[in-house]
Each structure stands twice: as structure tokens, then as C-alpha cells.
Amino acid sequence: MLAKTLYNGLFYPLISLGAAIGGVFSRKLRTGLEGRIGLAERARTFREQQQKAKVVLFHCASAGELEGVKPVADAFRKRGWLCAASYFSPSALTALRGAEFDFADYSPRDSVVSMRDYLQALRPDVVLISKHDVWPNMVWQSKSLGIPVWLINGNFHAGTSKQYPGLRQFHRAIHRELSGILAVSEADAQRARLIAGNTTYVAAVGDSRFDRVTSRARNIALADDFLSSAISGRHVIVAGSTHEKDEALLIGALSKAIQEIPEFLMLLVPHDPSEEALRRILERAQDAGLHAADSSEQAPDVSLLVINHSGVLADMYRFGHLAYVGGGFDRGVHSVLEPMAHGCEVVCGPNIGVSREANDALKEGLLAVVQDSVALEAELRRRRDEIKTMDVRIFVEQRSGISEKILEHVVK
Numbered sequence: 001m002l003a004k005t006l007y008n009g010l011f012y013p014l015i016s017l018g019a020a021i022g023g024v025f026s027r028k029l030r031t032g033l034e035g036r037i038g039l040a041e042r043a044r045t046f047r048e049q050q051q052k053a054k055v056v057l058f059h060c061a062s063a064g065e066l067e068g069v070k071p072v073a074d075a076f077r078k079r080g081w082l083c084a085a086s087y088f089s090p091s092a093l094t095a096l097r098g099a100e101f102d103f104a105d106y107s108p109r110d111s112v113v114s115m116r117d118y119l120q121a122l123r124p125d126v127v128l129i130s131k132h133d134v135w136p137n138m139v140w141q142s143k144s145l146g147i148p149v150w151l152i153n154g155n156f157h158a159g160t161s162k163q164y165p166g167l168r169q170f171h172r173a174i175h176r177e178l179s180g181i182l183a184v185s186e187a188d189a190q191r192a193r194l195i196a197g198n199t200t201y202v203a204a205v206g207d208s209r210f211d212r213v214t215s216r217a218r219n220i221a222l223a224d225d226f227l228s229s230a231i232s233g234r235h236v237i238v239a240g241s242t243h244e245k246d247e248a249l250l251i252g253a254l255s256k257a258i259q260e261i262p263e264f265l266m267l268l269v270p271h272d273p274s275e276e277a278l279r280r281i282l283e284r285a286q287d288a289g290l291h292a293a294d295s296s297e298q299a300p301d302v303s304l305l306v307i308n309h310s311g312v313l314a315d316m317y318r319f320g321h322l323a324y325v326g327g328g329f330d331r332g333v334h335s336v337l338e339p340m341a342h343g344c345e346v347v348c349g350p351n352i353g354v355s356r357e358a359n360d361a362l363k364e365g366l367l368a369v370v371q372d373s374v375a376l377e378a379e380l381r382r383r384r385d386e387i388k389t390m391d392v393r394i395f396v397e398q399r400s401g402i403s404e405k406i407l408e409h410v411v412k
Contacts, residue, residue: 003173007136008112016109031090035106040114044121046084046103053082057124059107061133062089064335067216067314068153068209069130070100071403079407084122088133094311110135119145126410128152136174143177151175152406153207154183156191157354163194176200182406185356203409206402207357213341214400216314226298230305231319234265235384238320238344240313241271241334246326246349247281251304252373255288257380258303264380267316269307271326271334278308314338322383324348324376328369333358336367341396343389347379357399366392 023030047055056076060066066087073083083100086107096104108118115137127142127149134151142149156162162171175181175196182205183189189204196202239250250266258264270277278294285292285304292304307316317323323339328349336346336358346367352358361367366388370376 001173003136003170004140006170012110012137016111028090032088032106035090036109039105039108040117040121042105043084043103043118047121047123050082050102054080055082055084055102055122055124057084057086057122057127058101058130059086059127059133059135059138060088060092060130062087062091063093063095063311064209065130065133065153066092066095067212068207069128071211071215072128072152072208072406073100075403075407079411081125084124091310097311107135107138110137112137112141115141116145119147126150128406128410131155134174139174139177148179148410149177150179150410151181151192152205152410153209154181154188154192155207155354155356156183156188156195157356158187158191159353160191160195163191168195171195172197180409182409188356205405205409206399208402208406209335209337210396210399211401211403213314213337214396216338217318217341227295227319230300230302231265231267233263235261235263235321236319237264237266237322237324237380238317238339239266239268239324240317240326240339242268242324242326243271243330244280245329246324247284249329249349249370249373249376250324251281251284251288251290253377253380254304255290256373257377258290261381261384264303266304267307267319268304269309269313269316273308273310278306281306317342317344320344321387322347322380328352336361337396340366340392343393345383345388345392347376347383361395364391364395366395 019029023033058069058073060069066085077083082102084103085101086105088107108114119141124147127147129151131153132155139149161167172195176199178200180201181192181196182203183192184207186204189202192202254264254266282292290304291302293299293302295305295307317339320339323344323346325334325336325346325348327334328351332354333348333352339346346361347370350369350371358367368379370379
């Protein structure tokens with residue numbers, strides 16, 4: 001097969017070389033490479049202790065996708081399966097809490113040898129790939145070993161390069177080997193059929209992330225004393241997963257709006273928490289005349305509180321009357337589901353094409369797109385007085401209940 005020859009003989013060696021070089025400069029990439037050492041042995045040790053159990057392997061790119069498959073894993077566990085998880089990015093470690101998975105580790109390198117050794121060690125009964133992180137040899141080697149492999153929460157947005165002539169043929173060679181594709185909507189299912197061809201089973205089922213965010217929103221921890229005191233009597237805007245461009249707009253809009261509405265308080269959680277991000281945000285806020293602080297300082301009477309930690313954002317949204325979700329001025333807006341599960345309307349930048357739920361929320365008037373700080377300030381003012389909490393929660397709950405549907409398709 002030409003696609004296999006090109007990928008294994010040319011593309012993957014180049015990817016592997018690029019990763020090795022990138023690891024010299026990127027701590028995150030280096031952590032991932034080092035974390036894969038001894039992976040097959042760890043998988044084999046786990047499986048030897050569970051010889052007779054049925055195992056479902058979930059594969060995800062990072063923390064967001066891993067959160068989204070947790071309710072599906074719970075559905076399988078109730079049927080007596082053991083649940084394993086593989087993840088590409090070290091950021092997924094922030095989502096590994098509790099006992100949602102019986103085995104969780106990095107995904108193997110996507111070479112023929114590494115992938116085959118891993119699958120033979122773990123011996124999953126079925127592989128479920130979440131959303132879009134479809135590695136060719138994970139599919140091809142699963143198929144050659146007789147392991148069914150499905151794509152769940154399949155998201156094929158309108159601009160996906162997978163449907164372009166030339167690239168479509170390559171991706172078809174991968175997707176047609178899947179046992180099935182369970183897409184998040186009928187539009188995504190139609191694009192999946194265009195890519196995979198007529199021989200692969202495709203169905204529009206929905207997105208299990210809706211199940212996860214509704215479950216998490218119902219089971220939230222109490223706020224600490226400082227945060228409870230800080231938000232008391234304030235109109236809270238939670239700005240999550242922000243990039244530098246987002247932060248410039250947010251600080252500019254808040255500095256103007258707060259002059260007339262002093263009860264505004266912004267909780268800002270950067271996309272990549274770090275000392276550099278904290279310093280950048282605090283310096284920009286100071287230049288704009290805002291009283292800002294790091295949450296660890298527990299400073300009272302601030303207008304901008306920076307929550308510079310990983311793994312806390314989904315719960316922070318519960319304090320918000322309004323949410324701003326970052327990424328809309330970069331590659332694409334991050335997840336709008338977490339704030340909506342808590343009843344928050346959403347404001348974001350213009351790049352929402354990759355997010356079906358953002359587009360749906362925009363059509364229903366529950367999300368606003370802004371181009372600059374002037375427009376953002378106007379939305380802060382307007383949505384302060386037009387809160388649609390019940391409408392937002394209904395939007396999320398109507399799209400829930402997907403995990404059982406996924407299980408029934410796969411098991412059947």
C-alpha cells in the first residue's frame with residue numbers, strides 16, 4: 001500500500017527526527033519522549049495481572065480529550081471492562097485523578113515496531129480513539145492484530161485538510177481500516193464518509209464531553225475561604241485558557257468597564273500557566289491601571305485575580321456570571337463546554353470554526369464573538385444585565401447522554 005510505504009519510509013522518520021531535535025529545546029516535548037521509555041514493559045506488567053479481563057483502550061491527544069472520554073470509560077466499567085488510557089501530550093497528566101482508568105500511560109511512538117510491541121503487550125479487546133488523534137500505525141497495527149479500532153467523538157470540521165484532494169487519499173487509507181466512526185454531528189458524519197469512503201461504518205452520535213462537563217458541574221468542591229471572600233458581591237468574569245492576544249483585549253476592556261462598574265472581578269486562568277505568563281499578565285494590568293494579583297498572594301480588593309495553575313479551570317467557571325474562552329485569536333477557540341455547563345454565557349475571539357458547540361451556541365445567542373477590546377467591553381456590559389443561565393444549561397443538557405450510545409455501538 002502506497003500510504004503505508006510513504007508514511008513508514010518517509011513521513012514518520014521525519015516526524016521522529018523533528019521530535020528528537022525539538023526535544024532539545026522544548027521541555028514539554030522532552031518530557032513526553034522520556035516518558036515513553038519502558039512503555040511496553042509497563043503495559044505487559046499490567047496485562048499479566050489481568051489475564052482474563054476485557055480491556056478497552058482509549059487514546060487521546062491531551063487533557064481535554066481525556067476528560068471527554070471519562071464518562072465512556074465509566075459506562076464500560078459498569079459492564080465489567082477494565083479501562084486503559086494512552087495519551088500523546090504530557091498535559092494529559094493534569095486530567096488523571098482518581099480511578100477513572102485502570103492503566104494510563106503515554107501512547108507509544110507510531111513506528112511499526114513500537115506500536116506493535118505495545119499492542120501485543122497490552123492486548124486490548126478494542127481501541128477507541130477520541131476526536132482527531134488518529135495515528136496511522138495505531139490503526140494499521142490494531143487491524144493486523146485483529147483488534148477493532150473505532151474513532152469516537154469524531155470531529156471533522158468544515159475546513160479539515162483531510163478532505164483535500166491528495167490528502168484525502170492518504171487519510172482514506174487510514175480511516176477505511178477503522179471498525180467505525182462515531183461523529184459528533186450529522187455534518188461531521190457526512191465529511192467523515194467523504195474521507196473514509198463507503199466501506200466504513202459512520203454514524204452521528206454526539207460528543208461525550210457533554211456528559212463529562214454536566215457530571216463535573218454537579219460534583220464541585222467548595223471554594224476556599226479567600227476565593228469565597230474575593231468573589232462575594234462581585235460580578236465575576238472567568239477568563240480561561242487565555243493566550244497573550246486574549247489577555248491584551250481582556251485587560252483593555254476591563255480597565256474601561258470597571259471605571260463605571262466597579263463590582264467587576266476577573267478571574268484569569270492562562271492557557272499555559274508559568275512564571276512568564278504571570279509576569280506578563282501582571283505587568284500589562286499594571287500598565288492599564290488595574291489592581292491585579294496572583295491568587296497565591298490572597299490580596300483583597302483586586303479587580304483581576306490570576307489563577308496561575310493547571311487543572312483548575314473547569315471548576316473555576318462555577319464562580320462566573322460570564323466566561324471568556326481563549327484561543328479565538330490563535331489556532332482556534334478552546335472548549336466552551338465547561339463554562340456553559342455552569343450556566344455561563346461565553347465571549348471569545350473570531351476563530352471558532354473548529355468548534356461545533358461554539359458555532360451552535362453562537363446561533364442560539366449564548367455566545368458572542370468579538371474582534372477588539374471595544375467590542376469586548378460592550379459585551380461585558382450587555383451580558384451583565386442579560387443573564388441566560390437556564391438557557392445555557394439546557395443547551396448542554398440536551399446534548400448529553402452520549403456515553404451509553406457510544407458503548408452500545410461499539411459493543412454491538
